[in-house]
Amino acid sequence: MNFATPPNLLPRLEAAGHLVTRLEPLEQRAIHEGFYAVEPALKALREELRGTPLWLPQIPAADGGQGLSVLEHGLLTEVLGRSPLGHYVANCQAPDAGNMEVLLEYGSEAQKDTFLKPLLAGETRSCFGMTEPGRAGSNPVWLETQAVLDGDAWVLDGRKWFTTAADGAAFCIVMAVTDPDAPPHQRASMILVPTDAPGFRRERNIPIMGEAGDGWMSHAEVSLEGVRVPKDNLLGARGHGFSIAQARLGPGRIHHCMRWIGICRRALEMMATRAASRMLTPHESLGERQAVAHWIAECSAEIEAARLLVLDAAWSIDEVGAKAARQKISMIKFFASDVLMKVIDRAIQVHGALGITDDLVLSWFYRHERGSRIYDGPDEVHKSVVARRILKEARQA
């Protein structure tokens, strides 16, 4: 395996680097005034990017994207991830990116026309409703939300939460139990639900450590009461919701992890710049203190280790597929999120009181990336997956 950046990717990475630097004033406005305040400016930037090598990097060329491999997209994601807005302007942001992939793979032609095309064009946004307040999200085969076939319509009832970006989304891919008597992994299906369907209600944007956010930068609680959608809104085969969700999450975890590495790099740079320039005395900077210097060295090593692990997992997905690379995907999920939290925390510490203010992007990262240890499977679940395989091999030895 060779992790040297492919030369043909270099101009793309450079363009992404310029883009995230340009985004810095906008991200400050987004943090202070909210997503809708900057949406017009983001729209203008998207127009600029449309059709360039940064637009829809993860989507096949035949569908208007760049057709990058998982590894190539991972490398681009690392750069875009430096800004909270980087992926959004390139139209490869969660949860839309995963929803696009599912629609491409499992959507009917009619579903692609109605739901996918406007998403690829950047005209709409979407959300994904699986987690429920009343059930442990760590066990995604045990859901309360039901969808019952009534003539030529599905009727949905239930409650979802942490439905990222539901505020302003055109539709939601809802995971609902359609076959309660089937084996657990075949009970749920994915159903496309327009957010303006009667009975679909966004109850609130959930405050995250004091900040509810808005638009794409929010997580909603959603209720579904007698929501009727056409029978044909079933996405993929009936009872296959769980397996489709698993397929959606494999490459998605690479993208999250590489985005976290991008955040780590930016935090480390901020940490080093502050340590080198903040004077403790007229002759001595913070970075000359051994504790601070060691944090910088440790963070640097931990970021490199996490990066190589993630790139190895991305390469494995390209080579053998997400299923065979499952062990590595679980490893990077908990390892990279742990490094992310450590690096952000140390960067804040080096900035002192300034670090916890909203004058810097660090506090935003701290608030919003704490969820990295919880979403896409809590760290403990992934550790169990990894340990189970190792213990099984030990028992067989």
Ligand SMILES: Cc1cc2nc3c(=O)[nH]c(=O)nc-3n(C[C@H](O)[C@H](O)[C@H](O)COP(=O)(O)OP(=O)(O)OC[C@H]3O[C@@H](n4cnc5c(N)ncnc54)[C@H](O)[C@@H]3O)c2cc1C
């Ligand atoms: C920022 C953010 C965005 C999200 N976006 C979405 C979205 O768009 N759509 C969506 O459907 N969901 C979304 N989620 C929800 C996410 O998928 C769930 O939070 C996650 O699956 C965990 O479920 P839970 O919160 O119900 O925790 P629980 O399942 O109640 O688990 C609580 C804790 O118990 C521990 N635990 C759980 N299982 C085990 C185990 N097997 N062994 C040991 N310990 C365990 C873990 O520490 C875990 O954090 C989002 C979450 C966050 C934080």
